[in-house]
Amino acid sequence: MKKLLGILACTPLYIYAQQSADSTMIKKIADEILVHGTAYDLLHQLTKQIGGRLAGSPQFAKAVQWGKKTMQEAGADTVWLQQCMVPHWVRGGTDKVSIVAVNKQKQNKSLDATALGNSLGGPISGVTAEVLAVKDFAELEQKKDQVKGKIVYYDYAFNPTYIVPMQAYAESGVYRHSGPSRAAQYGAVAVLIRSLTESTDNNPHTGSMAYNDSFPKIPAAALGLKDADYLYQLASKRTVTVNIQTHGKQLPDTIGHNVIAELKGSEFPNEYITIGGHLDSWDVNEGAHDDGAGVVHTIEILRTLKALGYQPKHTIRFVLFANEENGLRGGKKYGEEAKARNENHIFALESDNGGFTPRGFSLALNSTQLQKVQGWLPLLKPYGCESLDYGGGGADVGPLYSLLHTPVGELKPDNQRYFDLHHARNDVFENVNKRELLLGAVNMTALIYLIDQHGL
Amino acid sequence: MKKLLGILACTPLYIYAQQSADSTMIKKIADEILVHGTAYDLLHQLTKQIGGRLAGSPQFAKAVQWGKKTMQEAGADTVWLQQCMVPHWVRGGTDKVSIVAVNKQKQNKSLDATALGNSLGGPISGVTAEVLAVKDFAELEQKKDQVKGKIVYYDYAFNPTYIVPMQAYAESGVYRHSGPSRAAQYGAVAVLIRSLTESTDNNPHTGSMAYNDSFPKIPAAALGLKDADYLYQLASKRTVTVNIQTHGKQLPDTIGHNVIAELKGSEFPNEYITIGGHLDSWDVNEGAHDDGAGVVHTIEILRTLKALGYQPKHTIRFVLFANEENGLRGGKKYGEEAKARNENHIFALESDNGGFTPRGFSLALNSTQLQKVQGWLPLLKPYGCESLDYGGGGADVGPLYSLLHTPVGELKPDNQRYFDLHHARNDVFENVNKRELLLGAVNMTALIYLIDQHGL
Numbered sequence: 001m002k003k004l005l006g007i008l009a010c011t012p013l014y015i016y017a018q019q020s021a022d023s024t025m026i027k028k029i030a031d032e033i034l035v036h037g038t039a040y041d042l043l044h045q046l047t048k049q050i051g052g053r054l055a056g057s058p059q060f061a062k063a064v065q066w067g068k069k070t071m072q073e074a075g076a077d078t079v080w081l082q083q084c085m086v087p088h089w090v091r092g093g094t095d096k097v098s099i100v101a102v103n104k105q106k107q108n109k110s111l112d113a114t115a116l117g118n119s120l121g122g123p124i125s126g127v128t129a130e131v132l133a134v135k136d137f138a139e140l141e142q143k144k145d146q147v148k149g150k151i152v153y154y155d156y157a158f159n160p161t162y163i164v165p166m167q168a169y170a171e172s173g174v175y176r177h178s179g180p181s182r183a184a185q186y187g188a189v190a191v192l193i194r195s196l197t198e199s200t201d202n203n204p205h206t207g208s209m210a211y212n213d214s215f216p217k218i219p220a221a222a223l224g225l226k227d228a229d230y231l232y233q234l235a236s237k238r239t240v241t242v243n244i245q246t247h248g249k250q251l252p253d254t255i256g257h258n259v260i261a262e263l264k265g266s267e268f269p270n271e272y273i274t275i276g277g278h279l280d281s282w283d284v285n286e287g288a289h290d291d292g293a294g295v296v297h298t299i300e301i302l303r304t305l306k307a308l309g310y311q312p313k314h315t316i317r318f319v320l321f322a323n324e325e326n327g328l329r330g331g332k333k334y335g336e337e338a339k340a341r342n343e344n345h346i347f348a349l350e351s352d353n354g355g356f357t358p359r360g361f362s363l364a365l366n367s368t369q370l371q372k373v374q375g376w377l378p379l380l381k382p383y384g385c386e387s388l389d390y391g392g393g394g395a396d397v398g399p400l401y402s403l404l405h406t407p408v409g410e411l412k413p414d415n416q417r418y419f420d421l422h423h424a425r426n427d428v429f430e431n432v433n434k435r436e437l438l439l440g441a442v443n444m445t446a447l448i449y450l451i452d453q454h455g456l
Numbered sequence: 457m458k459k460l461l462g463i464l465a466c467t468p469l470y471i472y473a474q475q476s477a478d479s480t481m482i483k484k485i486a487d488e489i490l491v492h493g494t495a496y497d498l499l500h501q502l503t504k505q506i507g508g509r510l511a512g513s514p515q516f517a518k519a520v521q522w523g524k525k526t527m528q529e530a531g532a533d534t535v536w537l538q539q540c541m542v543p544h545w546v547r548g549g550t551d552k553v554s555i556v557a558v559n560k561q562k563q564n565k566s567l568d569a570t571a572l573g574n575s576l577g578g579p580i581s582g583v584t585a586e587v588l589a590v591k592d593f594a595e596l597e598q599k600k601d602q603v604k605g606k607i608v609y610y611d612y613a614f615n616p617t618y619i620v621p622m623q624a625y626a627e628s629g630v631y632r633h634s635g636p637s638r639a640a641q642y643g644a645v646a647v648l649i650r651s652l653t654e655s656t657d658n659n660p661h662t663g664s665m666a667y668n669d670s671f672p673k674i675p676a677a678a679l680g681l682k683d684a685d686y687l688y689q690l691a692s693k694r695t696v697t698v699n700i701q702t703h704g705k706q707l708p709d710t711i712g713h714n715v716i717a718e719l720k721g722s723e724f725p726n727e728y729i730t731i732g733g734h735l736d737s738w739d740v741n742e743g744a745h746d747d748g749a750g751v752v753h754t755i756e757i758l759r760t761l762k763a764l765g766y767q768p769k770h771t772i773r774f775v776l777f778a779n780e781e782n783g784l785r786g787g788k789k790y791g792e793e794a795k796a797r798n799e800n801h802i803f804a805l806e807s808d809n810g811g812f813t814p815r816g817f818s819l820a821l822n823s824t825q826l827q828k829v830q831g832w833l834p835l836l837k838p839y840g841c842e843s844l845d846y847g848g849g850g851a852d853v854g855p856l857y858s859l860l861h862t863p864v865g866e867l868k869p870d871n872q873r874y875f876d877l878h879h880a881r882n883d884v885f886e887n888v889n890k891r892e893l894l895l896g897a898v899n900m901t902a903l904i905y906l907i908d909q910h911g912l
Binding site: 160165198357359382383384387416433 | 486487490491496616617619621654656813815838839840842843870872873876889890891892895
């Protein structure tokens with residue numbers, strides 16, 4: 001009998017029946033989310049009632065309580081907080097960057113700027129010095145003898161010919177991350193960068209930087225693109241003196257929390273599937289796309305499975321991570337704890353690319369697993385998923401991948417608008433579209449359902 | 457020798473070399489548009505200097521002159537105006553819809569409403585009557601004996617479970633188009649509809665309706681969704697009296713123009729490829745996505761081919777159509793003239809689905825042609841095109857298809873945000889993203905290049 005079932009299980013008829021059952025279930029998932037989805041309303045709560053929520057801030061603590069309550073209400077079997085220490089950087093005041101002289105003639109032109117995350121402020125009166133504008137590190141090296149006592153401005157621009165802006169971000173990111181110390185090495189007193197964006201507005205974009213402990217920890221800020229263009233053109237022809245007032249402080253690490261909800265598996269309770277987004281955001285905005293979207297995607301999947309009365313075979317964990325932006329401490333803690341407990345994690349999925357129309361998933365799977373998942377593409381295509389490609393998972397599921405070799409993946413929404421608002425003041429609720437957001441949850445829930453049903 | 461070339465032309469090596477040349481050319485097209493594209497700036501001119509431009513309006517006449525000048529500057533061999541008569545509907549004043557009584561008790565609650573295009577206004581003081589709220593035509597038929605003297609409100613909603621909102625629009629559209637006369641048939645004195653949208657705001661959406669000459673031509677307007685919900689719920693329980701003041705007038709047909717630019721073909725000057733969008737828009741907004749995007753896509757393709765020094769084999773026509781919104785007279789005129797001159801049109805491509813991230817093309821081709829075009833998918837995929845599917849072309853190239861059997865197609869951008877602003881006051885420049893807009897032009901130019909090179 002067992003043998004017969006085995007043969008039956010391999011026949012096209014069986015496959016057809018299974019696909020049809022999967023297709024029916026995924027249609028139910030989509031209808032549930034598109035008609036009754038609460039992700040958009042939850043995002044409104046998170047962005048408008050709590051707002052920006054940098055790790056270590058009182059707003060982040062408020063977001064943790066909100067996340068716990070919300071996942072309890074969404075029907076989790078259990079919800080708990082997983083404590084971890086997080087960096088505690090504070091902006092410390094209002095950032096001000098001004099051109100104060102051109103060719104030694106006094107001026108007073110304010111530039112729209114934001115201190116980089118983790119950067120330290122200078123004296124109250126700011127740092128005042130001449131600007132050395134360079135296109136890139138190569139030019140910095142050529143001009144290293146001119147750097148001492150100057151404010152270095154990097155004019156490294158997003159490459160508009162990359163079709164996926166994430167590629168431009170990956171390329172330019174090193175100027176934000178390492179630019180300050182590379183200039184400090186030659187005696188620069190502060191650094192300005194061109195914001196990591198190709199937006200048509202003048203909003204500056206913050207984001208994480210890291211000092212090299214071997215060199216002075218100088219102030220560092222990003223300029224909006226219009227002011228960046230202005231400064232570069234001016235400084236290419238004239239001697240421009242700028243005053244930079246930033247006030248960043250790195251306080252001692254403080255207590256943060258991952259918020260974890262669980263639906264117990266009926267067949268394989270000790271095999272885990274994790275879904276998550278990060279609860280923290282920068283302080284300059286509401287963190288609506290980054291990563292409010294991932295947070296409410298995660299909760300929406302939980303709500304939907306419960307609303308449909310779905311009994312998962314594997315235990316599913318819904319995780320709101322504590323500290324993606326400036327430390328990744330939440331993701332690390334989750335991975336380390338999973339390893340310490342010797343948990344068997346079969347898959348982890350992240351949403352941290354914004355709440356835009358979903359176009360597919362990037363998956364760090366082996367070739368057998370990938371082939372299996374790609375076989376599901378016809379089931380996901382009606383919901384806008386066009387590709388299931390090999391690629392990285394997200395940052396917060398990275399530690400599961402590196403420590404436990406867990407197969408991981410991330411949602412890939414359309415990427416064109418992301419860097420217009422990423423880490424800038426316009427990453428607000430109003431710039432999230434309800435249907436685009438919900439469709440992300442539809443595709444994620446469908447993929448999780450398929451993996452729970454059929455394994456990897 | 458000829459035979460040898462014939463054999464060579466069929467070898468995989470030749471195909472590989474050709475694909476490589478095509479791929480190189482398409483990369484040049486993409487780089488040119490993404491680095492030097494003027495579509496976004498031109499859209500700013502069209503939306504901010506001219507604004508809404510309903511056929512027959514002074515703004516439309518201004519847009520015609522702008523289009524002519526702009527296409528001359530973009531490098532067309534020739535630009536001319538093709539005259540056609542267009543409907544001349546005017547809104548005639550500010551639309552006002554208010555609840556004036558509930559259960560005969562006086563009230564004064566204003567509802568956000570817009571008269572439907574082509575609808576006629578009532579008396580200056582408006583039409584005041586009790587509301588009969590129905591879900592759909594079936595309920596109207598059931599209640600036809602109660603219609604006389606009433607204002608009929610149709611609460612037919614977009615179906616959120618359709619993944620492509622265009623499908624919901626196609627389904628609901630009949631309430632805007634035919635709802636007024638179907639109610640007038642039973643003695644209704646005016647009609648209100650739920651706007652054809654699923655947006656989260658309260659903006660009302662206008663659009664074309666058509667009276668059936670057999671029945672009275674009663675006033676008709678669309679409500680924003682929040683007010684639509686409010687009215688429906690109230691009218692389901694109470695006797696609600698509403699006053700509708702609209703002022704629409706249908707003036708005699710007037711002169712309009714298609715603006716046509718041409719690049720002469722070097723090998724097949726008498727074989728035409730047409731690219732177009734419509735220059736007219738509704739009067740309530742700037743017509744940024746509908747169809748400013750199609751207009752600037754069209755001009756961008758012209759500019760790009762000239763900037764790259766591309767000599768088309770076929771004659772390419774760039775057409776800004778005169779009157780898509782409330783008559784299609786521009787498209788009809790262009791098709792009729794092409795037929796009258798016995799022109800040989802090998803393909804026509806339209807952009808009238810907004811300036812969002814492109815996801816593919818819909819193509820009304822025969823199976824041999826479709827197979828050929830689908831063979832090019834790998835060349836277009838790097839630029840975001842995921843499908844080249846059989847389907848309709850746009851409205852303005854429709855007459856070429858029906859009169860001359862011209863193969864036609866249309867750009868299919870991501871559709872999720874379109875009906876949030878379609879025919880509503882928020883279809884403005886600020887809601888268009890530069891990269892999304894430019895990528896549409898990239899994909900269109902690439903497809904036109906391939907068809908020009910290889911035929912259909």
